[in-house]
Amino acid sequence: MSAAIAIHGVHKRYRSVHALRGLDLTIERGEFFGLLGPNGAGKSTLINIIAGLARADSGSVSVLGHDVVSDYRQARRRLGVVPQELVFDPFFSVREILRIQAGYFGLGRANDDWIEELLAALMLADRADSNMRALSGGMKRRVLIAQALVHKPEVVVLDEPTAGVDVELRHSLWEFVQRLHRAGHTIVLTTHYLEEAESLCDRIAIIDHGNLIALDSKAALLQRGMGQRCSVTVMLAHPLAELPSALSAQLKTQEGPRLQFTLDREHGSIVELLDALRAAGAEILDLQTEQADLEDIFVELTRRDRHESARTVHTVS
Amino acid sequence: MNPHGLYTLFHKEVLRFYKVALQTLLAPMVTALLYLLVFSHVLEDHVQVYGGVSYTAFLIPGLVMMSVLQNAFANSSSSLIQSKVSGNVVFMLLSPLSYLEIYLAFVFAAVVRGVVVGLGVALVATLFVEVPVHSVAALLAFAILGSAVLGSMGIIAGIWAEKFDQLAGFQNFVILPLTFLSGVFYSIHSLPAHWQKVSHFNPFFYMIDGFRWGFFGVSDVDPLFSLAVAVAALGGLAVVTLAMLSHGYKLRH
Numbered sequence A: 001m002s003a004a005i006a007i008h009g010v011h012k013r014y015r016s017v018h019a020l021r022g023l024d025l026t027i028e029r030g031e032f033f034g035l036l037g038p039n040g041a042g043k044s045t046l047i048n049i050i051a052g053l054a055r056a057d058s059g060s061v062s063v064l065g066h067d068v069v070s071d072y073r074q075a076r077r078r079l080g081v082v083p084q085e086l087v088f089d090p091f092f093s094v095r096e097i098l099r100i101q102a103g104y105f106g107l108g109r110a111n112d113d114w115i116e117e118l119l120a121a122l123m124l125a126d127r128a129d130s131n132m133r134a135l136s137g138g139m140k141r142r143v144l145i146a147q148a149l150v151h152k153p154e155v156v157v158l159d160e161p162t163a164g165v166d167v168e169l170r171h172s173l174w175e176f177v178q179r180l181h182r183a184g185h186t187i188v189l190t191t192h193y194l195e196e197a198e199s200l201c202d203r204i205a206i207i208d209h210g211n212l213i214a215l216d217s218k219a220a221l222l223q224r225g226m227g228q229r230c231s232v233t234v235m236l237a238h239p240l241a242e243l244p245s246a247l248s249a250q251l252k253t254q255e256g257p258r259l260q261f262t263l264d265r266e267h268g269s270i271v272e273l274l275d276a277l278r279a280a281g282a283e284i285l286d287l288q289t290e291q292a293d294l295e296d297i298f299v300e301l302t303r304r305d306r307h308e309s310a311r312t313v314h315t316v317s
Numbered sequence B: 001m002n003p004h005g006l007y008t009l010f011h012k013e014v015l016r017f018y019k020v021a022l023q024t025l026l027a028p029m030v031t032a033l034l035y036l037l038v039f040s041h042v043l044e045d046h047v048q049v050y051g052g053v054s055y056t057a058f059l060i061p062g063l064v065m066m067s068v069l070q071n072a073f074a075n076s077s078s079s080l081i082q083s084k085v086s087g088n089v090v091f092m093l094l095s096p097l098s099y100l101e102i103y104l105a106f107v108f109a110a111v112v113r114g115v116v117v118g119l120g121v122a123l124v125a126t127l128f129v130e131v132p133v134h135s136v137a138a139l140l141a142f143a144i145l146g147s148a149v150l151g152s153m154g155i156i157a158g159i160w161a162e163k164f165d166q167l168a169g170f171q172n173f174v175i176l177p178l179t180f181l182s183g184v185f186y187s188i189h190s191l192p193a194h195w196q197k198v199s200h201f202n203p204f205f206y207m208i209d210g211f212r213w214g215f216f217g218v219s220d221v222d223p224l225f226s227l228a229v230a231v232a233a234l235g236g237l238a239v240v241t242l243a244m245l246s247h248g249y250k251l252r253h
Ligand SMILES: Nc1ncnc2c1ncn2[C@@H]1O[C@H](COP(=O)(O)OP(=O)(O)OP(=O)(O)O)[C@@H](O)[C@H]1O
Pocket: A014, A015, A017, A019, A037, A038, A039, A040, A041, A042, A043, A044, A045, A046, A084, B253
């Protein structure tokens, strides 16, 4: 069975910018996939190529086995895209917009029930006859989502759907997208809210400078690198006169009685750390441990990517 | 084919101008009638046209066709530039509509706008002067072909222009001269020989001349030849427009 989205060797240049540098990525059916990366990484460019809004210089992309260039009609019927920009047509009302969009896909009045369902699910029913101009930003965002779903696409790509959206709406959008996912849709999401990706996505790709720098399940990504380390903060009754030399390598910060250690799971456990402290005569009042989250990994990986690309630039010059 | 999709885009384009009819239908009619009042009064006794046809009667078909052409152009070009600048052109581009379907929808809508404005101008103008009708078929054929030609040019201009002032430039430096130098206000036989020759390279001249023949049965050139020129112009422009659309020129980056 063909993948939901298959991307092979995609390059894209905009004059001086090499926006995508030979990207390979396969998103399977039914996945909840997160596409992460700093500003300008190439996420929207990739989405535009998938959607046919931009053309790759080389490489190929297919949606459910349909090439997005040579078989664009079939590919686009299976794909719903929520663009990053809040674009709208000021001539029409919400319901008119949705009917027009459905019409482009060849769907007539028989699709009206689905449109009403979408309006209700996205809490737009009472604004259905308002002109697009009269809607708030959050409402326009929801219309964009409804527009992307109007033809019941199997694969849904959302480019920062929660940017500029208040907390309450963000949570209801998460629920809505999760419901779509449970109903069998493949979801691809980009976001700059890493806790959003962490709580929603099964698998995550991180791109930077047009390169894929990480691609793994969320769990494996969290395990990786930083995930193996944890940070331990110990509060002592009195500052230690002298830190046992065995612990100095793991010490990160020290502020009087407050010591922070970074532990590498392979070399040393929390128990050993505490034993060593007690042996040195410390009286432990409190203990905090912290796992790395996606944000740490993201920062770590994109920083490493910066260093590496800085180095390549250096060797070239 | 996706006939319902084509119809939807066409219908949307028609609704778009219908919703602002004051500006898109009424205003051009008023403009054309102002031209008619001013020019017919000033020039009635000074300009010689065909024998037996008064200048005002001669002017009416020219003004009607000018309104048809300008409004057909305005419809597709302004719709495209607006949706490009505001970004909502993506909704059409995300759909499975083919290049041909997009082209046809825009051209059909341009024809509707052109013909409706032309009809309005004609009806009101004939309240002032009586104009004979020689061939309704010729009138329809030239009005439809002419607005399709200008609708296609509007698509080209709307795709090419990135800003409103570029579109205005196209309108002022291409469309306006071609219209004014096509014999809207005069018979080209009243021009010096040199300018007569130049006029024969202007496809708008044939569209207006053929249209005028539909009223009077008299024309500067053979109406069948004019028809052939209009068809050829439409064919050539269709090829260019479809090529631009299929390459995604300035639409799919
Ligand atoms: N139409 C365009 N013309 C020129 N350059 C472009 C165009 N679109 C994107 N770029 C460039 O390509 C690079 C990638 O941009 P892209 O929009 O894909 O980033 P992104 O990952 O979506 O960023 P963000 O998180 O800010 O949305 C950027 O350097 C951008 O300036």
